[in-house]
Every structure is written in structure tokens, then in C-alpha cells.
Amino acid sequence: AQSVTQLDSQVPVFEEAPVELRCNYSSSVSVYLFWYVQYPNQGLQLLLKYLSGSTLVKGINGFEAEFNKSQTSFHLRKPSVHISDTAEYFCAVRTYSSASKIIFGSGTRLSIRP
Amino acid sequence: DTAVSQTPKYLVTQMGNDKSIKCEQNLGHDTMYWYKQDSKKFLKIMFSYNNKELIINETVPNRFSPKSPDKAHLNLHINSLELGDSAVYFCASSQESSGVYEQYFGPGTRLTVT
Numbered sequence: 001a002q003s004v005t006q007l008d009s010q011v012p013v014f015e016e017a018p019v020e021l022r023c024n025y026s027s028s029v030s031v032y033l034f035w036y037v038q039y040p041n042q043g044l045q046l047l048l049k050y051l052s053g054s055t056l057v058k059g060i061n062g063f064e065a066e067f068n069k070s071q072t073s074f075h076l077r078k079p080s081v082h083i084s085d086t087a088e089y090f091c092a093v094r095t096y097s098s099a100s101k102i103i104f105g106s107g108t109r110l111s112i113r114p
Numbered sequence: 115d116t117a118v119s120q121t122p123k124y125l126v127t128q129m130g131n132d133k134s135i136k137c138e139q140n141l142g143h144d145t146m147y148w149y150k151q152d153s154k155k156f157l158k159i160m161f162s163y164n165n166k167e168l169i170i171n172e173t174v175p176n177r178f179s180p181k182s183p184d185k186a187h188l189n190l191h192i193n194s195l196e197l198g199d200s201a202v203y204f205c206a207s208s209q210e211s212s213g214v215y216e217q218y219f220g221p222g223t224r225l226t227v228t
Contacts, residue, residue, distance in 0.1 A: 032215055043118070043204055043219035044157075051215070088155055094215065101170050102217060104157040 002027035004093050006105035013081055014113050021076040021108045023091030033074040034092040034102070035065055044090065050074065061085070086112045117141050118220035120205050126226045127195055135190045135223045137205030143218070144211050145169075146188035148180060149204040151222070157204070163188055164210060192225075200227045 007022040025031060032051050036044040048059025055067040065076045074091060091105040118139045127133055139146060147170075148160040161180045162170035168180070177193045192199060205220040 034216065036219075038155075041222075043221045044206075044217075045219070046216045049216055090157065101159050101162065102215075107155045107157075109155075 002029075002031060002093050002095060002103055004091050004103055004105035006089075006091050006108050008108050009106065010109045010111065012111045012113060015083055016080045018079050019077065019081050019085075019110065021089050021091075021110065023074045023076065023105060025072050025074065025091075025093045027072075027093065027095060029095050029097075031093045031095055033065075033067060034094075035059065035063070035074070035076050036090045036092060036104075037061075038088040038090065038107075040087070047076070047089070081110070081112050083112050083114065085110060118205055118207055118218050120203075120220040120223050122223060123221065124224050124226075126228065128228055129195055129197060131195050132191070132193045133195060133225070134192070135203055135205075135225075137188045137190070137220060139186055139205075139207040139218070139220075141207055141209070141218060143207035143209045144185060145208050146182065146185075147206040147208075147217065148188065148190050149206065149219075151202045151204060153201070161188075161190075195225075195227045197227050200225055 003026045005024045013019045034049045035047040038044045048057045050057045050067045058064045088107045092102045094100045094102045121136045145164045147162045151157045163182045166182045179191045182188045202222045206217040208217045
């Protein structure tokens with residue numbers, strides 16, 4: 001069975017500073033990886049995904065993530081954050097098999113200070 | 115144009131009551147899901163339907179019964195509501211047959227049981 005660990009429950013950063021949200025996964029088979037964002041009182045929205053190919057994945061709103069198979073990580077980064085990036089961020093994993101479910105991490109609360 | 119819609123957005127009810135949450139997607143997707151998000155933001159899949167057929171049924175009390183009248187709708191009926199059912203319930207959809215796998219989420223239904 002696969003699992004996802006988000007190492008930080010909260011990450012406070014100043015506006016315009018860089019940020020990295022950490023995600024590690026565990027799986028005995030190959031996986032697809034995702035980052036979702038949840039703004040207050042809203043549903044989840046896909047930021048980016050890794051299915052195959054280049055290990056550096058670019059998403060919406062200036063975010064990017066790098067798949068590192070040897071370290072089983074998929075950390076999310078942004079070089080300069082804005083107040084509007086304040087949200088909950090979820091890393092997720094699913095296996096290649098059909099009818100596979102997505103397993104979500106516990107989330108990281110990103111709070112931006114002016 | 116709302117891709118995945120849920121009704122109602124808020125639901126306040128007393129213990130022991132029966133309630134339903136409706137979900138509709140207009141994306142033409144073949145798979146729909148129900149998730150439960152608890153007060154700590156932990157997101158857990160409950161059910162998944164592919165072309166009206168149940169494919170994922172997690173360890174959920176049988177008081178919860180999903181119903182999919184067609185590919186575009188997946189409703190959730192809950193009998194004999196308990197305090198622990200209080201949470202935000204999210205509907206989502208994806209197009210599994212095309213190998214895209216990203217899920218589109220509805221805005222959520224906040225259920226409060228008193």
C-alpha cells in the first residue's frame with residue numbers, strides 16, 4: 001500500500017520570500033504524484049502533477065515540484081510567494097493500476113506574512 | 115459554468131436524522147468520488163463510481179449509501195446521523211479511461227450534526 005507524508009503541518013513565510021513544502025511518499029510500485037491547493041472554504045484545485053518524463057514539473061500560479069525517485073520525494077517550491085498563496089496544500093499519490101485511489105497527505109498550511 | 119457542483123453547501127441537522135447530499139459534474143467524466151474532510155483537514159476517500167458502477171468502497175459505516183443514477187451524478191445518503199459525521203464532504207470527478215487521473219473537486223458540503 002502507498003502512503004504520503006507531509007513533513008510540515010504549518011509553514012509561515014514572509015511575502016516575496018521563497019518557500020518549499022515537503023512531501024515524501026512510500027510505495028512498492030510506480031506512482032503518479034500530485035499537488036493540490038485548497039483555499040479557505042473551497043474545494044481542492046490541482047496545482048501540478050507528475051505522470052512521467054521530466055522530473056521537474058511546472059504548475060499554475062508559479063509553483064513547481066521535483067520528483068526524486070531515489071529519495072521518494074515530491075517537494076513543492078515557489079521562488080516568491082504572495083499573500084494570495086495563503087492556503088492548505090496537499091500532496092497526493094496513486095499507483096498506475098486502474099481503479100486505484102488517490103491517497104492524500106495530511107496537508108501543509110502555508111501562511112504568508114506581509 | 116460550474117464543473118462539479120454540490121448541494122447543499124451547508125447542512126445543519128440533529129442526531130438520528132437522515133440527509134442527502136447531491137453532486138453533479140458537467141465535465142463528461144466517467145468516474146466520481148466522495149471524500150470526507152475532518153476538522154484537521156485530513157481528506158479520506160469514501161466511495162468511487164466508474165460509469166455508475168461502484169469500484170471503491172472504503173471502510174465506511176453502512177449508514178452511508180451512495181447512489182449514481184447516471185454518469186453525471188453521484189449522491190450521498192446518510193441514515194441515522196451521528197455527531198462524528200460532522201465534516202466537510204467533497205465530491206470529485208475524473209476521466210479515468212483517458213489516463214489523465216487528475217480529480218476535479220466540488221466546493222464541499224459542510225455537515226454539522228447537533
